[in-house]
Amino acid sequence: MIGSKKCPVIGITLDHEEAGGYSNFPWYGVRENYSQVVVKTGGVPVFLPHEPLLAEQYTSQIDGLIITGGAFDVNPSLYGNEEVHKTVSLKENRTNFEYAIARYALKKDIPILGICGGQQLLNVVLGGTLIQHIPNEIENSLPHEQPNPRDEPSHLVTIMTGTLLHDIVGVTQMHVNSAHHQAVGEVSDTAIVDAIAPDGVVEGIEAPQQKFCLGIQWHPEFEVDPNDIRIFSAFNNAACD
Numbered sequence: 001m002i003g004s005k006k007c008p009v010i011g012i013t014l015d016h017e018e019a020g021g022y023s024n025f026p027w028y029g030v031r032e033n034y035s036q037v038v039v040k041t042g043g044v045p046v047f048l049p050h051e052p053l054l055a056e057q058y059t060s061q062i063d064g065l066i067i068t069g070g071a072f073d074v075n076p077s078l079y080g081n082e083e084v085h086k087t088v089s090l091k092e093n094r095t096n097f098e099y100a101i102a103r104y105a106l107k108k109d110i111p112i113l114g115i116c117g118g119q120q121l122l123n124v125v126l127g128g129t130l131i132q133h134i135p136n137e138i139e140n141s142l143p144h145e146q147p148n149p150r151d152e153p154s155h156l157v158t159i160m161t162g163t164l165l166h167d168i169v170g171v172t173q174m175h176v177n178s179a180h181h182q183a184v185g186e187v188s189d190t191a192i193v194d195a196i197a198p199d200g201v202v203e204g205i206e207a208p209q210q211k212f213c214l215g216i217q218w219h220p221e222f223e224v225d226p227n228d229i230r231i232f233s234a235f236n237n238a239a240c241d
Contacts, residue, residue: 008063008239010043013101013118015070016050016094033221034068041232043239048101050093055100064212064239065105067098069116069219073182076132079124085132087181099125111212111238113231116180119215123205127188134183134201141199144178153224154178157203163194164206164214168234169227176203176218176225183217212238 012035014028022029028049035045048058059065072091076084078099098118102125105112114122120130131137134144146154153175159166166172174195184202187193195204195217207213212235220228 006240007042007044008236009061010038010045010064010066010236010239011048011058011062011101012038012045012066013048013068013094013098014050015068016091030068031221034066037221037223037229037232038066038236041229041236043232043236048097050097052093052097052100055097056104058101059104059108059110062110064111064113064235065101066235067102067112067114067118067121069118069179070094072117073132074117074121074124074130076130079129079185081129081132085136087133095121106207106210106213109211111235112210112214113212113235114215115221116217116219117182119205119217120180120182120184122213122215123184123187123191126191126205126207128191128205129185131183131185131201133181135181138183138199138201141201142178142197144180144183144197144201146178150177150179150219151222151224152177154218155197157195157197157218159204160192160194160196163192164208164212165194165204165216165231168230170230171227174225174227176220177222178218180217184215211241 038045073088191207203217205215
């Protein structure tokens with residue numbers, strides 16, 4: 001218990017790898033700082049295997065959903081683009097699962113936090129599109145796949161006032177890390193942009209009609225900025241309601 005509140009159960013999506021490395025058989029994995037920051041801010045983390053047929057049932061067992069990032073991309077066909085850039089790498093079953101559970105979570109108005117690739121997936125589920133490879137579409141773009149370690153900042157982002165994200169962090173600029181070659185393209189009429197990089201790349205989106213639906217292009221679980229932790233605190237608080 002956190003004070004008089006019951007700790008919310010937070011579902012965290014997993015990454016998937018084929019045989020090799022950790023095991024000679026296919027395996028799931030996730031960085032432990034995802035669960036650590038959930039515990040730190042008052043939540044109970046549970047990990048969600050990629051079972052699309054169980055997605056609706058999962059949403060009856062959790063109070064909030066974190067869609068994690070990973071070194072792969074959303075299939076362009078899901079946002080109406082049949083052309084696939086040569087850099088695109090797919091994990092079809094993971095995407096199918098995350099797409100399904102995000103839709104159920106939106107329908108049930110369960111708080112959602114999409115991180116990095118999770119933001120991109122969330123934007124597609126909401127009806128938006130993606131930029132398949134930033135250097136091809138953004139002139140003079142920043143190195144969004146930063147060369148320095150992920151627990152160090154890469155660049156600044158501007159936070160739009162009047163948004164949920166600004167209400168949470170209370171500042172108009174944050175230092176962020178950066179580990180992506182794709183980005184949000186168009187957003188649907190059910191979402192708004194709440195953060196942007198100096199080169200114009202979308203760094204945050206939210207769906208105002210939902211109780212809590214936030215996408216973050218950076219990895220706040222590394223806490224490279226003092227305000228990153230506030231994002232998880234607000235998410236867990238929303239999941240308690």
